[in-house]
Amino acid sequence: MVAQFRSSRLDESMRRGLAVHQAGRLAEAEAIYRGVLKRQPRHPAANHLLGLVLLQRGDAEAAVRSIALAVAARGDEAQYHGNLGVALDAAGRPAEAVASFDRAIALSPGFAEAWSNRGKALRQLGRLEDAVDSYRAALARKPGEAGFYFNLANALADLGDLSAAETAYREALALRPCYPTALSGLCRTLEAQDRATEAVSIGEQAAARYPREPEHHRSLGRALLAAGRPADAVASYRRALGLDATDAEAWRLMSLIQRRSSHDADIEAMERLLARPDLADAQRAHLHFALGKGFDEFGDVAASFDHYRAGNELLHRAAPFRVAAAQGEVESLLALFAAPASLPRAAPSEAPPVFIVGLPRAGKSSLEGMLGRHPALRRGGELPLLGHAVARLRREAGLAEPGALEALAAGYLAGARRLAPPPLRLLDSMPLNLMQIGFIRLALPNAVILHCVRDPLEHAVAIYQKYFGRPGYEFSTDLDDLAAYYRLYRRLMAHWHAVFPGAILDVDVAALRRAPEEPMRAIFDFCGLDWDPACLAPFDPEPEIGEAPPPADRLVPYREALSLR
Numbered sequence: 183m184v185a186q187f188r189s190s191r192l193d194e195s196m197r198r199g200l201a202v203h204q205a206g207r208l209a210e211a212e213a214i215y216r217g218v219l220k221r222q223p224r225h226p227a228a229n230h231l232l233g234l235v236l237l238q239r240g241d242a243e244a245a246v247r248s249i250a251l252a253v254a255a256r257g258d259e260a261q262y263h264g265n266l267g268v269a270l271d272a273a274g275r276p277a278e279a280v281a282s283f284d285r286a287i288a289l290s291p292g293f294a295e296a297w298s299n300r301g302k303a304l305r306q307l308g309r310l311e312d313a314v315d316s317y318r319a320a321l322a323r324k325p326g327e328a329g330f331y332f333n334l335a336n337a338l339a340d341l342g343d344l345s346a347a348e349t350a351y352r353e354a355l356a357l358r359p360c361y362p363t364a365l366s367g368l369c370r371t372l373e374a375q376d377r378a379t380e381a382v383s384i385g386e387q388a389a390a391r392y393p394r395e396p397e398h399h400r401s402l403g404r405a406l407l408a409a410g411r412p413a414d415a416v417a418s419y420r421r422a423l424g425l426d427a428t429d430a431e432a433w434r435l436m437s438l439i440q441r442r443s444s445h446d447a448d449i450e451a452m453e454r455l456l457a458r459p460d461l462a463d464a465q466r467a468h469l470h471f472a473l474g475k476g477f478d479e480f481g482d483v484a485a486s487f488d489h490y491r492a493g494n495e496l497l498h499r500a501a502p503f504r505v506a507a508a509q510g511e512v513e514s515l516l517a518l519f520a521a522p523a524s525l526p527r528a529a530p531s532e533a534p535p536v537f538i539v540g541l542p543r544a545g546k547s548s549l550e551g552m553l554g555r556h557p558a559l560r561r562g563g564e565l566p567l568l569g570h571a572v573a574r575l576r577r578e579a580g581l582a583e584p585g586a587l588e589a590l591a592a593g594y595l596a597g598a599r600r601l602a603p604p605p606l607r608l609l610d611s612m613p614l615n616l617m618q619i620g621f622i623r624l625a626l627p628n629a630v631i632l633h634c635v636r637d638p639l640e641h642a643v644a645i646y647q648k649y650f651g652r653p654g655y656e657f658s659t660d661l662d663d664l665a666a667y668y669r670l671y672r673r674l675m676a677h678w679h680a681v682f683p684g685a686i687l688d689v690d691v692a693a694l695r696r697a698p699e700e701p702m703r704a705i706f707d708f709c710g711l712d713w714d715p716a717c718l719a720p721f722d723p724e725p726e727i728g729e730a731p732p733p734a735d736r737l738v739p740y741r742e743a744l745s746l747r
Contacts, residue, residue: 196227208235226255230262233269242273260290268299276306294324298333305337308573313337328358335367339374342567342597347371362397369401373408374563375601376554381405389418396422396429403435412439412725428455430468434649437472441728442479449476467496471649478647479731487739490647497650498659505666508657511617512670515677518581519620522681528587530628531595533604536709537568539616540634541671542655543644545691546611549634551721552698553609553705556714560602564612567597572621581624591625614654616671619678623685630709631686633675638746642668643737646744661743668746695720 199214215232218225233249236242249266256262267282283300286293301316317334324330335350351368355361365388372381385402392398403418419436422429433452442449455461456469470493478486519525536559538546554561571593579586602608615622622629636644642665645658657667679686687708694701698718706713 196231199228199231203231203235208239211235212239224251224255226252226259226262229255230265234265237265237269237272242269245269246273246275258289260286260293260296263289264293264296264299267296267303271299271303271306276303279303280307292323294320294327294330297323298327298330301333301337305340308570310337310341310570311574314341326357328354328361328364331357332361332364332367335364335371339367339371340566341570342565343600344371344375345600348375360392360395362395362401365398366401366404369405373405376561378405378408378410382409382411385418389421394425396425396432399425400429400432400435403432407439407725410725412727416440416727427451428458428461428465430455430461430465430472434468434472437475438724439726441726441731442476443729443731444480449473452476463496463500467493468649469493470496471647474647478736481732481734483734483736483738486736493649494646494659498656498663501653501656501659503656503660503663503667505663508667508670512674515617515620515674519677519681522620522623525581525624526587527623527627528591528625531591531626533602533607534626534628534630535594535598535602535608535610536630536632537615537622538609538611538632538634539619540613541616541641541645541668542613542650542658543648544613544634544636544641545689545694546613546634547723548691548721549632549689549694550609550611551723552694552702552717552719554721555716555719556711558605558607558711559609560606562598562601562608562610565597565601565608565610566612567594568610568612568615568618568622572618575621587625590621594626616675616678619682619686623682632705632708633686633688634691635688636690636692638668638672639737639740639744642744642746643740646740661740665744665746 195214195218199211199218202214203211212232212235215228215235218228219232222228229248230252233245233247233252236248237245246266246269249262249269252259252262253266263282263286267279267286270276270279270282280300280303283296283303286296287300290296297316297320301313301320304310304313304316314334314337317330317337320330321327321334331350331354335347335354338344338347338350348368348371351364351371354364355368358364365385369381369385372378372384382402382405385398385405389395389398389402399418399422403415403422406412406415406418416436416439419432419439422432423436426432433448433455436448440448452469452473456466456473470489474486474489474493476486477483477489536553538550538553540546550561550563553559571590574593575581575586575590579589581587598608598610616633619631622631635641646661646664648658650656650658657663675686687705689701689705698720702717703713706717
């Protein structure tokens with residue numbers, strides 16, 4: 183009788199806990215679940231639901247521990263395994279997350295959410311083809327889920343299959359017409375295919391249909407800028423801010439276009455927003471970068487430096503850089519390609535691509551825009567194709583594996599030819615393809631490699647002042663890390679020049695802008711292209727409006743802080 187009474191009290195507590203949990207009263211729900219666990223520590227549902235509360239409150243590791251107790255008590259419950267996978271992924275443990283999703287799917291093959299979440303973890307691991315397959319499996323089980331199409335589109339975009347990504351984004355929007363992130367993804371995909379005017383049209387339709395949605399106006403602003411309409415882009419960002427003055431990303435995006443000549447009302451509005459104690463770190467980072475640019479333009483270099491440093495510190499805290507890992511990667515490349523003449527090579531390809539490499543902010547987009555006017559070339563932008571193909575080769579095979587280089591070349595060229603069908607040649611400006619130059623020379627021996635260079639200190643400062651909100655550029659958020667990575671980069675490029683003499687053309691884009699004809703003729707000769715004077719016209723990938731800032735030495739705070747020797 184006593185045991186039955188206790189059981190009924192626990193059941194009632196769990197019902198109350200679930201009710202307040204579903205109402206969003208997380209602290210109250212947590213207290214109830216902990217009360218249940220005090221009386222019955224192995225209670226599977228209480229451990230599971232407590233884990234979900236902890237996950238919602240941002241403590242992923244604690245969520246893992248709690249949900250793992252539920253799994254230990256009820257290993258036959260697919261939902262527990264699925265949510266353990268979600269917590270593991272949130273805790274930065276994607277490989278373990280995949281294993282949990284696999285167990286959930288083994289218990290319940292129709293568990294569509296587990297298939298989709300598995301795809302997310304696989305994407306984190308760089309296993310993009312497997313991620314695509316997992317998302318498609320989710321859609322096969324739940325074809326009306328817009329979010330699954332969105333996830334699929336993101337993975338396809340990562341793979342460089344922009345046409346398929348476009349289709350998936352459109353499917354997501356057909357199922358959920360007001361889906362801001364899907365609209366943003368579709369516009370970005372169109373812009374990457376040199377279809378900015380079409381992106382503008384879609385953005386305008388969405389903003390007209392849902393005028394109260396700030397992110398639609400942000401997406402339209404990006405598309406307008408890509409279409410060469412910076413003043414209209416600023417107006418679109420202002421509409422977003424009119425709906426939500428706390429939209430820190432819109433402030434930053436507008437700052438990239440709108441030059442400041444004084445401590446104006448916009449600067450004051452951003453400073454007020456930054457002073458709010460409830461502002462999230464992600465929003466603070468956007469504002470610091472926007473203010474850094476503004477203060478720099480009207481001459482307060484010290485305040486500018488402080489804002490850039492604060493913004494970068496926030497990004498660094500969220501995603502720290504591992505210098506030892508980067509050094510290990512460079513050392514492995516130096517060893518792998520110590521004597522490339524002894525390694526196998528694939529056959530030359532038809533319509534060989536042109537790779538424009540270098541660290542970010544070296545002028546690659548400007549060079550690509552100028553060359554993209556040539557009738558034999560097609561702009562591809564920063565394509566992830568090669569990096570993923572190389573990662574797969576290194577994960578699943580090796581350079582000596584029969585057919586490995588041919589498979590690498592075929593995989594890259596299949597994606598490249600979707601964007602630039604032969605005889606067109608693709609321009610690929612992914613910055614970190616500089617890490618893959620050895621693989622390019624072996625798998626695509628007649629590909630062209632153009633390496634953009636600039637003054638090291640100016641270059642490093644330009645990188646530090648750029649907001650990088652995506653993986654792969656964590657080295658940019660700390661001056662010591664940036665200096666260490668810059669030294670590794672120069673060491674690696676010196677090695678590529680030494681072991682592949684004459685295979686890489688260094689291009690000083692600043693010199694190209696000042697007097698373009700002589701360096702452009704050298705580039706054409708190197709690429710084997712017929713002369714086309716249309717390529718001499720300058721190309722500005724980041725147009726701005728307003729007065730240009732007066733000449734000044736804006737590197738003063740960085741000279742001592744940044745040692746590139």
